[in-house]
Amino acid sequence: MNLYKLLVPVLLLSTLGGCAREVSPVSALALDKTADGYRLTAEVVRQDKPDDAASPAYLSSSGRDLPELLDRLGALLPGELYLSHAQVLLLSEQAAADNILPLADYLCTDQEVRLSLRAAVVRGSSAAELLQNDEEVYALSELLDRAARQGTLPDMPLYRAAEVLHASGTAILPALSIDAYGQTAPAGTAVFAEHRLSCFLDGSEIGGASAHA
Amino acid sequence: MEQITFTTDLETNIRLMQALFQGDNTFVTRRASGRSGLTCAVFFFDGMVNSIAINQSVIRPIVCADCRTATADMLAQTILQVNDSRVETDMNKLFASFLYGDTVVLTEGDARPVVVNTKGFSVRASAEPENERVLSGPREGFTECFMPNLALIRRRLNDRRLKFTFLRIGGRTNTVVCLCYLAGVCDTHLVSRLRRRLEALQVDSVLDANYLAERIRDHRWSPFPTLGTTERPDVVASRLAEGRCAIVTDGSPVVLTAPFLFQECFQSNDDYYISFLQANLARVLRLLGFLCSITFPAVYTALLLYHRELVPARLLFAVAAAQRGVPLPVGWETFLLLLVLEMLKEAGARTPGAMGQTMSIVGGLVLGQAAVSARFAAAPTVIVIAVAGVTGLMVPKLQTAALWLRFVLLGAAAAYGLYGVGLTLALLLLWLCRMHSCSVPYLLNLVPRVRAEQEDTWLRAPWFWMRYDRFAVKRSPTKEDKP
Numbered sequence: 001m002n003l004y005k006l007l008v009p010v011l012l013l014s015t016l017g018g019c020a021r022e023v024s025p026v027s028a029l030a031l032d033k034t035a036d037g038y039r040l041t042a043e044v045v046r047q048d049k050p051d052d053a054a055s056p057a058y059l060s061s062s063g064r065d066l067p068e069l070l071d072r073l074g075a076l077l078p079g080e081l082y083l084s085h086a087q088v089l090l091l092s093e094q095a096a097a098d099n100i101l102p103l104a105d106y107l108c109t110d111q112e113v114r115l116s117l118r119a120a121v122v123r124g125s126s127a128a129e130l131l132q133n134d135e136e137v138y139a140l141s142e143l144l145d146r147a148a149r150q151g152t153l154p155d156m157p158l159y160r161a162a163e164v165l166h167a168s169g170t171a172i173l174p175a176l177s178i179d180a181y182g183q184t185a186p187a188g189t190a191v192f193a194e195h196r197l198s199c200f201l202d203g204s205e206i207g208g209a210s211a212h213a
Numbered sequence: 214m215e216q217i218t219f220t221t222d223l224e225t226n227i228r229l230m231q232a233l234f235q236g237d238n239t240f241v242t243r244r245a246s247g248r249s250g251l252t253c254a255v256f257f258f259d260g261m262v263n264s265i266a267i268n269q270s271v272i273r274p275i276v277c278a279d280c281r282t283a284t285a286d287m288l289a290q291t292i293l294q295v296n297d298s299r300v301e302t303d304m305n306k307l308f309a310s311f312l313y314g315d316t317v318v319l320t321e322g323d324a325r326p327v328v329v330n331t332k333g334f335s336v337r338a339s340a341e342p343e344n345e346r347v348l349s350g351p352r353e354g355f356t357e358c359f360m361p362n363l364a365l366i367r368r369r370l371n372d373r374r375l376k377f378t379f380l381r382i383g384g385r386t387n388t389v390v391c392l393c394y395l396a397g398v399c400d401t402h403l404v405s406r407l408r409r410r411l412e413a414l415q416v417d418s419v420l421d422a423n424y425l426a427e428r429i430r431d432h433r434w435s436p437f438p439t440l441g442t443t444e445r446p447d448v449v450a451s452r453l454a455e456g457r458c459a460i461v462t463d464g465s466p467v468v469l470t471a472p473f474l475f476q477e478c479f480q481s482n483d484d485y486y487i488s489f490l491q492a493n494l495a496r497v498l499r500l501l502g503f504l505c506s507i508t509f510p511a512v513y514t515a516l517l518l519y520h521r522e523l524v525p526a527r528l529l530f531a532v533a534a535a536q537r538g539v540p541l542p543v544g545w546e547t548f549l550l551l552l553v554l555e556m557l558k559e560a561g562a563r564t565p566g567a568m569g570q571t572m573s574i575v576g577g578l579v580l581g582q583a584a585v586s587a588r589f590a591a592a593p594t595v596i597v598i599a600v601a602g603v604t605g606l607m608v609p610k611l612q613t614a615a616l617w618l619r620f621v622l623l624g625a626a627a628a629y630g631l632y633g634v635g636l637t638l639a640l641l642l643l644w645l646c647r648m649h650s651c652s653v654p655y656l657l658n659l660v661p662r663v664r665a666e667q668e669d670t671w672l673r674a675p676w677f678w679m680r681y682d683r684f685a686v687k688r689s690p691t692k693e694d695k696p
Contacts, residue, residue, distance in 0.1 A: 015628035016544035018518035022537070025529060045530050052532040084522035085529060112522065138526070 004169075022079035026086045027056065027137050030127035031069075031103070033094035037062060039126040040069035044077065045085075045137050054137045060128065067104050084112045087141035089158060090127035090176070091120045096190065096197035104162035118128040118144050121190035121197060123177040130176060133184050140184065144174060147186045154189055169194045172201075217304050223321040227254050230317075245271075245276040252286070252321040261314035271316060271329055288318060297330035309387055342444035342466070344609065350486035351447045359389055359463035362446075366393060366459070369450035374398065380411050388419040393449070393459040400456065405652055407458050407471060420468040425460065432648050434679040436614040439650040441470035441477060448482060458651075472650035474657050476670050478610040479503070489675040496672060500608035505600065508616045510547045511622035511634050513597045517543045519630030530648025535591040536582040544627035546590055550598040551619060553580075558602070570672065 028043040041060045061072035074081035089107065091100065105154035107113050118141065122130045130206035134140060145151035164171040170193050189201045217233070219226045220437050227242060234240035241254040257267060274292050283291075289298045302325055311317050314332035336358040341347075345354070355362045363377055378392040390411060394404050410429040419425060422442065441457075443449060444466045449459045452470045460469040479499045484492035498646040516524055517532065523534065539546060557576035561569045574577045577599070584590045605615045618641070625633030648655035658670040668674040 013548075013626055015624055016548050017542045018514070018544045018627040018630075023521060023533060025526070025533065054527065074251075082521065085526040114522070137530075192482070 012128075023081040023082040024077040025082045025084070026129055028090065028140055029086060030090040030092075030122075030131040031066075032092045032126045032128055033056045033098070034062060035105050037064040038066075038069060038095060039128065040066070040073055040102055041131055042073055042081070042093045043131055043137070056133055056135065056137050058128070066103050067092065083107075083110060084114060086113065087138060088115060088144065090131055090140075091121050091173075092127040093121065093123065093197065095127065096173075096192075099195045100192065100197075101162065101165050101195045104158055104165065105138040110160045110164050115157060115159050116176070117158045118156070119161060120144060120153075120174045120176050121200075122202065123175050125189045130178055130184060133178055133182070140176075143176075143184060145172065153186045164197055165192065170201060175200055217308075218325060219319065219324040221324050223252055223254055223319060226319045226324075227677050230254075230256055230319075235589055238408065243272065245275040247275055247280070249279050250281040250413055251275060251278045254319045254460040255316060255399065256311070256319075257316040258312070258314065261334050262316060262331045266331045266333065267293070267316055268677035271318060271331070275318075282322050283320055284326050285323045286603075288320055289327045292328060293327065295331070299328055300325050303429045304562060307383060312387070332360075341364070343446050345443065345482055346356055347483045350482060351445070353446055355446060355461075355466040355468060357464050357466055358389070359461065360459055362393070362466075362468070363391060363393075365445045366449055366453070366461075369446055370395070370453060375453070378408070380408070382411060382416065382425070383419040384413050384415075384417045386418040386420060389463040390425065391461040393453060393461060395453050395456065398454070398456045399458055400503055401459055403471070406651060407460070411460070419462065420464060422460070422465040422469050425462060426469050433475075435648065436617045437475065437645070437648065437655070438478070438610055438613075439648065439655065440605075441473040442467050443470065444468070445482060451485070452676050469607075472653040474650065474653065475645060475655050476658060478608055479671070480669075480673075485674055489673050491671045499607050500671070501617060502604040503611055506602075506605035506607075507618040507622055508638070509597055509601045509604070510551060511626035512631070513594070514544050514547050514623060515626035515630040515634055518527065518627060520628075524661075527696065531593070532593050535593050537652070538588040539591050540588070543591075544595065544623070546594050547623055548620070548627075550590055550594055551601070551623070554598055554602045592659060 012059065021095050023184070026042045027045050030041040030043075032039045032041070039060055039062050041058055043056045044059055046057045059073060059076050061069050062073055063069040068080060102152045104119070107117065108115075120140075131140070144153065148155035149187050156171070156173055161171045161173055170191070173190045173192065175187040175190045176184055179185040191201060193200045217229070217445060219229065227244075231240075231242060237258075238260045239261075241257055241259050243257075245253045245255055247253075250357070255271055256268065260488075271293055274294050275288075276293050280287075285300045289300050301310070305437040307317065307328060314334055315330040316329045318327040318329060320327075337356045339353050339356055339361070341352040353365060355365065363463045367375060367377075372395060374396045376392075376394055377397050380390045380392065381387050384389050392404065392408055407429070411425070414425070414428055416424065416428070426440050426442070427433060429440070441452065446590050448500065449468050449470065453459055459472050462469075479496050480496065481492075481499075484496065491575055517536070523527060536543065541549070553576075557573065558579075560576070561573040563569075581590075581595045581599070585592045601619060605612060605619075608615070608689055622634055622637050625637040627633075629636070645656055646654075666678050673679075
């Protein structure tokens with residue numbers, strides 16, 4: 001009987017551990033096509049001290065599909081790969097030329113990924129290069145938000161793009177590029193047909209495209 | 214008590230009294246003889262009596278008496294010049310009065326003793342209670358002395374319906390306990406219920422009001438108070454006027470009041486002496502402070518363990534950076550810091566005077582900073598615990614409940630996240646709904662809602678809207694009331 005009485009507080013105290021784990025929050029992802037598959041680059045947020053500013057660190061992994069890429073990327077990180085705070089997924093032109101529906105479905109059904117995750121297609125450079133162009137965490141997502149508010153880029157989160165692709169096979173996504181001054185800039189709209197990148201529309205055509213969307 | 218019988222022979226009675234109090238050096242026997250032959254013996258306890266009153270009102274009249282003999286009635290009514298003297302034949306009452314500072318006078322030829330009120334022990338002056346200070350308003354507080362406490366109440370309630378009913382409780386201490394109420398305003402069932410509970414007590418000693426409170430209260434295991442406590446006569450007078458009962462215990466400055474409702478935990482004495490606008494804001498802040506105090510550590514733990522996606526990104530990065538290198542999971546870290554907080558509070562409360570303040574400063578600032586620097590704890594966790602500790606002080610009547618609930622909610626948060634916290638809070642609300650104080654629902658005016666009694670509940674109406682007897686809950690007899 002005394003043993004049972006002793007066990008009760010021990011059991012109660014044992015719950016205090018919860019499911020404690022260290023996490024490595026990811027703020028953005030970039031997917032490039034390589035000769036034998038894909039390369040995924042993650043912008044992982046580093047903050048060594050609470051009073052320091054958060055700064056990005058970049059890690060890459062190669063593989064044949066997204067689950068494999070994420071597994072390999074997770075193995076490189078000190079904590080669990082944490083996608084809840086990821087805001088942007090960049091796709092290179094080559095990666096977007098493949099069927100993006102499995103990728104979109106995988107991310108949209110992941111329990112950690114938020115509905116606010118935006119996808120964009122990178123023009124003229126690799127997705128990893130554009131991802132590393134800004135040294136500030138969330139600079140890309142702020143750029144996409146601002147451009148969507150101003151109407152210069154389509155306001156199309158990944159989940160809506162996936163819905164539209166499922167429905168009709170056609171969708172639009174914002175496009176980004178590195179301009180002549182080395183800055184990340186809006187670069188029109190990427191049009192997807194039959195789940196693959198079909199073409200780009202430049203600035204003058206975007207208004208009409210958005211209106212139709 | 215063994216049967217004690219006095220005889221008509223004074224010397225025999227003196228020997229009997231000396232035998233009863235043998236070994237007690239404060240027991241004094243004074244033989245007094247009148248100029249015409251009257252012989253009496255005066256018994257009292259040194260230190261408990263007013264010596265001047267004995268000399269002038271007892272000894273001198275006996276010495277100056279012009280009679281050879283006198284009965285006890287003559288002594289009490291004619292010879293002794295005191296305002297309160299009586300012939301007492303009940304030995305229990307006689308010795309209760311005698312041990313409490315009264316003087317016993319025995320005369321030759323009469324077996325009946327005379328009891329004279331000569332109480333004169335030193336008492337502490339009335340001062341403002343440390344725990345119930347007010348910014349403005351009355352500054353008087355109860356003391357450990359019984360009768361002056363009753364006088365403080367009567368001075369504020371000049372109503373002939375004010376009743377003080379005495380009971381004696383405690384086999385060894387024989388403590389006087391007074392049940393106070395306003396007849397006609399207070400529910401008669403409430404009075405009889407409390408009286409029955411007090412009379413049923415079988416205890417050896419009652420040295421403080423809490424000895425009674427823990428025995429007669431409803432829901433004895435609950436950390437929520439179901440009996441009110443105060444050291445202020447204005448508060449007692451106000452509660453009596455509302456139709457409640459008060460219990461004054463000899464030797465304790467704390468007066469119990471019943472029934473006590475949950476909403477009263479958030480009321481302060483200051484609320485009635487300052488602007489109602491300010492008072493209501495303070496009440497809302499106290500309620501928020503209590504909720505914050507019990508839920509803050511639990512919600513913090515749940516968010517970091519299970520619901521990181523709810524934390525804004527930049528806050529999550531800062532917290533994750535602070536947590537890096539801390540050896541314990543956040544649940545254990547919070548639990549241990551809560552324990553340290555309680556230890557520091559206890560050390561500060563037990564350490565005398567200025568040392569206590571130093572202890573708090575050293576504990577709170579230096580230890581906290583050192584723990585963060587040494588990576589024993591994360592800075593956000595220290596902040597959360599400090600906020601919980603400070604907000605917990607806003608509602609002193611619920612400090613015990615807040616202490617226990619913090620740990621219970623923390624356990625629920627660590628085990629089941631925010632779902633656990635929500636479920637525990639729902640169970641807590643159910644429990645509070647089931648509670649009652651002297652048959653009055655503990656959440657009265659919340660559940661059930663009594664429209665007519667909303668003037669001073671969670672908020673206080675301005676005085677020009679307030680009626681006088683705003684509580685006055687009348688209840689039908691409960692099972693306990695039926696014979």
